[in-house]
Amino acid sequence: MHFTSETRLDGDLLEREFTLDGVPGILWTPATASEPTPLILLGHPGGVGRMYPRLLGRARSAARSGFATATIELPWAGDRPGSPAARQVRAELIDVLDSGAPVTDDLVDRLILPLVEAAVPEWIATIDALLALPEIGGPVAHSGGAIAIATRLARIEPRVVAAGMFAGSYVPRSILAEAPQVTIPLHVLLQWDDEGNDRRMALDLFDAFGSAEKTLQANMGGHTGVPAFAGEDAGRFFERHLR
Amino acid sequence: MHFTSETRLDGDLLEREFTLDGVPGILWTPATASEPTPLILLGHPGGVGRMYPRLLGRARSAARSGFATATIELPWAGDRPGSPAARQVRAELIDVLDSGAPVTDDLVDRLILPLVEAAVPEWIATIDALLALPEIGGPVAHSGGAIAIATRLARIEPRVVAAGMFAGSYVPRSILAEAPQVTIPLHVLLQWDDEGNDRRMALDLFDAFGSAEKTLQANMGGHTGVPAFAGEDAGRFFERHLR
Secondary structure (H helix, E strand, O other): OEEEEEEEEOOOEEEEEEEEOOEEEEEEEEOOOOOOEEEEEEEOOOOHHHHHHHHHHHHHHHHHOOOEEEEEOOOOOOOOOOOHHHHHHHHHHHHHHHHOOOOOHHHHHHHHHHHHHHHHHHHHHHHHHHHOOOOEEEEEEEEEOOHHHHHHHHHHOOOEEEEEEEOOOOOOHHHHHHHHHOOOOEEEEEEOOOOOOOHHHHHHHHHHOOOOOEEEEEEOOOOOOOOHHHHHHHHHHHHHHHO | OEEEEEEEEOOOEEEEEEEEOOEEEEEEEEOOOOOOEEEEEEEOOOOHHHHHHHHHHHHHHHHHOOOEEEEEOOOOOOOOOOOHHHHHHHHHHHHHHHHOOOOOHHHHHHHHHHHHHHHHHHHHHHHHHHHOOOOEEEEEEEEEOOHHHHHHHHHHOOOEEEEEEEOOOOOOHHHHHHHHHOOOOEEEEEEOOOOOOOHHHHHHHHHHOOOOOEEEEEEOOOOOOOOHHHHHHHHHHHHHHHO
């Protein structure tokens, strides 16, 4: 892990850009923390530059609870090298959505599974590197991003002790089949009237998780209209499980 | 409204039992309030005596936010005169549940609609009487109880400005049809693995409400196992809308 920049932001937040095996990322730590902090990995739909304002907002909010946050760019997104295969299947998706035809399970598999396979090892390597820093002590939680990535990570990475998920993306059937093996506490946000979201699949996935503590919170307001109080409720979820 | 007892409980809560046109009820007010307070009506499944410990817990919690709370006994429940018709249909329900047969829409109608018709005017009369007290200023919210009663009250009583609902009881089709006319902010709790609950109906009802702000929070833990954090989240809902 190589730090490539270090900026002290207002509100006592230290922002450091890094690269890890060629993957760019950002680490935010509360500058005034006197002991190693818990860590929340911030998922996103790809394109850290485009998502930066919202990621920073989530980082600031977590820092007020004394938590470090970090994110990395997704495969084939942002400034990372593209993938002809990923471009091709994304173009297919756009054609299907434009035509009004249903998005088939096969298309969802080809769209999401390669992303999960490529991204999850990178997030695990990021956990390795961040927990090696003296200022990061754990425990580790994951928040948001593609729910398929979040589900796989929650299933296979025991250092992730809690996950806040956002039910706003496609879920391959094989990921749904993994859900019963997820047993950590979950807080799942669902935008009820999100047109780009398959509500039935989101409810099926929530139902399938094996966790004894799982909360589904559904709100109105469309894909990007998560109300402020829902963010605060999610923040309290992390406070309960990271302290 | 006649007060029949007055008790100062620890935690500076004043508890007064009352009767209103023969309906017994309880009013809890923060004893130290210096100005007229908002009011939360506490719904319940019937049997105030049996429900008293949980009702008192909800009253204490609301009083910490500076809110008065009140409840009345449901028709044909607790110490109120019974109804042969209500006893008959309840016995039918028990037979149906024992036999494992599905609970028909007709049975739900005969079980719930007379209760809604009888109870809602009593809750409205209670609002009238409580708002006439100098220590109660409004606004008024409704919390819990049979969701069919809560839905009807939210639809027809404009003084109820917000409702916390508990999706844990039968919903007649005609009440589902009223839901689009409910437009106040809603916070709906659903116990996801509640065996006595029809989850599909609960989701349909949540979907049908006309409110621009509505939140569904689903948790694990069975009918009576609402986690403490869910109660706190509901408390914040009332704080947002009653202040």
